[in-house]
Amino acid sequence: MSLLHTLEHPTDARVWRGNLPLYHRYTAGIAGEKFLRALKDEGKLFGAKCPRCGYVYVPARLYCERDAAHLDDTTWMPVGPEGELVSFTAVYVDLDGHRLEKPQWVGLVRLDGASSVTMHYLGEVKPEALRVGMRVRVVLKPTNERVGSIKDIAYFKPI
Amino acid sequence: MGLRRVAVVGAGMTKFVRRAQETGRELAWEAVSKALESCEMTLDQIDCVVMGTAPDAFDGVHMKSEWLADGAGAWGKPYMRGYVGGGTGVFAPAQGWYHVASGLFDTCLVVCEEKMSPTQPHPQAAFNSIFDNITERPLGPNLLWIFAIEMNAYMNRYGLKKEDIALVSVKNKRNAADHPASLLGDPNITVQDVLNSEVLAWPVQRLDVSPVTDGAVAIVLAADSVARRVTPKPIWIEGIGWCLDTAYWTNRDLSYPTYVEEAARRAYAMAGIKEPRKEIHIAEPYDPFDYKELHHLEGLMLFDKGQAPEATALGITQRNGDLPVCPSGGLLGVGNPIAAAGLMKIAELFWQLRGEAGKRQVPGNPRRGVAQAWGDLMQVGTVVVMGK
Amino acid sequence: MEHLVYPTRGLSEQAFEKHEVLFETWHVKAEYAWDTGVAIGKYLDALKNGRLIGRRCFKCKRVMVPPRMFCEQCFRPTDEWVYVQDTGIVKTFSLCYVRWDMVRLKEPEIPAVIDLDGASKGMGILHKLGEVDPKAVKVGMRVQAVWKPAAERTGSITDIAYFKPIQ
Numbered sequence: 211m212s213l214l215h216t217l218e219h220p221t222d223a224r225v226w227r228g229n230l231p232l233y234h235r236y237t238a239g240i241a242g243e244k245f246l247r248a249l250k251d252e253g254k255l256f257g258a259k260c261p262r263c264g265y266v267y268v269p270a271r272l273y274c275e276r277d278a279a280h281l282d283d284t285t286w287m288p289v290g291p292e293g294e295l296v297s298f299t300a301v302y303v304d305l306d307g308h309r310l311e312k313p314q315w316v317g318l319v320r321l322d323g324a325s326s327v328t329m330h331y332l333g334e335v336k337p338e339a340l341r342v343g344m345r346v347r348v349v350l351k352p353t354n355e356r357v358g359s360i361k362d363i364a365y366f367k368p369i
Numbered sequence: 370m371g372l373r374r375v376a377v378v379g380a381g382m383t384k385f386v387r388r389a390q391e392t393g394r395e396l397a398w399e400a401v402s403k404a405l406e407s408c409e410m411t412l413d414q415i416d417c418v419v420m421g422t423a424p425d426a427f428d429g430v431h432m433k434s435e436w437l438a439d440g441a442g443a444w445g446k447p448y449m450r451g452y453v454g455g456g457t458g459v460f461a462p463a464q465g466w467y468h469v470a471s472g473l474f475d476t477c478l479v480v481c482e483e484k485m486s487p488t489q490p491h492p493q494a495a496f497n498s499i500f501d502n503i504t505e506r507p508l509g510p511n512l513l514w515i516f517a518i519e520m521n522a523y524m525n526r527y528g529l530k531k532e533d534i535a536l537v538s539v540k541n542k543r544n545a546a547d548h549p550a551s552l553l554g555d556p557n558i559t560v561q562d563v564l565n566s567e568v569l570a571w572p573v574q575r576l577d578v579s580p581v582t583d584g585a586v587a588i589v590l591a592a593d594s595v596a597r598r599v600t601p602k603p604i605w606i607e608g609i610g611w612c613l614d615t616a617y618w619t620n621r622d623l624s625y626p627t628y629v630e631e632a633a634r635r636a637y638a639m640a641g642i643k644e645p646r647k648e649i650h651i652a653e654p655y656d657p658f659d660y661k662e663l664h665h666l667e668g669l670m671l672f673d674k675g676q677a678p679e680a681t682a683l684g685i686t687q688r689n690g691d692l693p694v695c696p697s698g699g700l701l702g703v704g705n706p707i708a709a710a711g712l713m714k715i716a717e718l719f720w721q722l723r724g725e726a727g728k729r730q731v732p733g734n735p736r737r738g739v740a741q742a743w744g745d746l747m748q749v750g751t752v753v754v755m756g757k
Numbered sequence: 758m759e760h761l762v763y764p765t766r767g768l769s770e771q772a773f774e775k776h777e778v779l780f781e782t783w784h785v786k787a788e789y790a791w792d793t794g795v796a797i798g799k800y801l802d803a804l805k806n807g808r809l810i811g812r813r814c815f816k817c818k819r820v821m822v823p824p825r826m827f828c829e830q831c832f833r834p835t836d837e838w839v840y841v842q843d844t845g846i847v848k849t850f851s852l853c854y855v856r857w858d859m860v861r862l863k864e865p866e867i868p869a870v871i872d873l874d875g876a877s878k879g880m881g882i883l884h885k886l887g888e889v890d891p892k893a894v895k896v897g898m899r900v901q902a903v904w905k906p907a908a909e910r911t912g913s914i915t916d917i918a919y920f921k922p923i924q
Contacts, residue, residue, distance in 0.1 A: 224797075236781045237392065242392065382761065494858050505914070507914050521849045521851055583765075727758065
């Protein structure tokens with residue numbers, strides 16, 4: 211006897227709806243707290259350089275993932291405010307698939323001094339002039355608008 | 370069986386806290402850094418990593434094992450996650466065991482992490498999706514229902530009173546006062562304190578339950594010849610077993626965990642154990658609720674059905690008793706970060722069998738221990754036997 | 758082994774309320790439309806009609822409620838529909854004073870596992886008890902489903918409002 215059944219009437223198909231009534235509260239973490247406070251209060255971007263392998267992580271982290279070394283305060287160093295555009299794209303639809311009014315420009319930036327790349331918005335973009343490898347500069351929100359979030363960076367702009 | 374012998378050669382952990390400032394990845398790294406420090410190994414000496422972490426819904430990151438990978442030391446390495454709910458912490462070392470026993474890898478880092486505190490409005494809410502979406506969730510259930518219903522079934526079958534069961538909570542929370550990582554250790558707690566605590570879902574009261582916790586634990590496994598170079602006191606994994614029962618939880622005999630017995634039989638057979646009660650010197654069964662320690666001790670065949678409460682009352686399961694149970698303080702005392710809790714028990718056996726458990730040390734030179742965890746929809750039993 | 762315990766930083770709830778630490782809040786927008794499948798579809802239909810239906814496996818002879826199109830023990834398709842009664846016995850129960858989000862309730866909810874007459878022994882379904890003094894609930898009690906009026910039934914397990922003791 212086959213387990214496959216066919217329905218005679220489409221209205222016989224039954225659907226049950228539900229959702230997951232949860233939300234989450236994420237801490238910034240030990241490193242994240244320091245990084246974001248420096249961004250908020252001083253307008254500075256920090257990386258952390260691993261004393262063993264030399265890799266510079268931006269945003270600065272608590273540990274090096276390559277050799278599990280502890281990246282303590284002495285390993286933190288300023289990076290940027292300029293950097294290299296490693297890649298970019300224009301996003302035309304939102305999370306639910308609806309068309310955006312204007313495309314959202316997003317880029318991967320390797321800040322001067324960093325080994326890792328950071329993703330963020332691109333602003334003041336002239337699409338025809340965008341090139342992989344071009345120089346960009348961070349644009350911060352004004353001090354009184356910064357809250358200790360990665361969005362205290364407004365965007366990166368081509369220079 | 371033609372497989373290599375595998376030993377635990379190092380262990381480390383975070384403190385178990387109610388709300389960690391650390392991100393989940395940072396928690397994983399903290400445990401890993403202590404585990405590597407404990408046996409003076411470096412990350413490049415680790416061949417592969419096994420991660421145990423329970424519902425993504427807690428940390429609130431989809432595919433969280435991948436996200437945790439860099440904190441778990443898995444960058445550029447073979448990496449695999451195991452997830453059997455609360456059973457994970459004892460299943461992960463079993464997974465690590467076969468990575469090494471098979472001959473595929475010489476060393477394996479086993480990491481278990483859980484950060485429950487991000488879940489709002491309360492971590493309990495994440496457990497709601499455990500219930501059948503159509504036939505149970507409309508009733509508005511919560512996880513406490515299942516535990517309370519199971520506890521009631523156990524009490525009813527053997528005519529137990531709350532006092533009989535509260536003794537476990539008292540023992541474990543007192544034991545935990547000597548555990549440096551513990552969240553709820555209390556050297557002065559009494560049975561009356563437990564009986565006076567808030568009724569959550571009768572017969573479950575607040576002090577019958579282990580706390581919501583954030584934490585991580587890591588251990589290092591090594592094959593025979595490598596283990597002996599790393600440490601003069603390797604602790605061998607002698608047997609592993611795991612078993613799953615039906616997800617139709619209302620169909621089960623809730624007064625006895627058959628799936629734990631099945632897993633234990635496999636682990637004991639592998640370890641060559643014929644009389645567990647005599648040959649096991651320390652037991653670390655999973656104790657998210659006090660009655661579960663009793664339930665699981667019977668499933669582990671360390672006491673006959675219905676006899677674990679009396680053994681507890683007689684003091685047999687105290688640290689200086691005939692069969693110490695949860696000398697660590699268990700989940701009730703140390704805390705319950707879901708996956709990390711089971712691995713905490715494995716780490717405890719490691720330290721106990723090496724004589725390094727400090728104030729928690731079980732006297733008499735114990736040579737063999739069993740750790741057990743449980744979870745999923747209350748349906749998985751995972752068992753590991755360790756010895757020296 | 759004290760030195761092998763990392764000094765993890767624990768925070769109080771206040772630290773969040775007072776914004777002493779930085780944090781982000783994120784709402785999961787996950788909504789689901791589950792196909793009920795044949796067995797549960799029929800179960801819900803029967804509930805709307807004021808009946809409880811199960812499925813029988815000829816091999817192990819179990820009558821399963823809720824119904825299943827395959828027997829998970831014999832690992833074969835099940836064989837026939839069987840209506841079961843809306844009376845049964847309380848196998849076990851609890852008195853729950855907290856909600857799913859840990860908010861305290863004044864009057865306890867009484868979840869119970871109920872063995873229905875006509876289903877296999879030990880089959881058990883989850884439901885709630887009502888019209889009963891919490892102190893009077895006993896394992897082994899005989900209970901009877903209290904159905905919502907036909908016009909209010911939607912094809913859900915809650916078409917049974919609760920089970921009450923049979924006097």
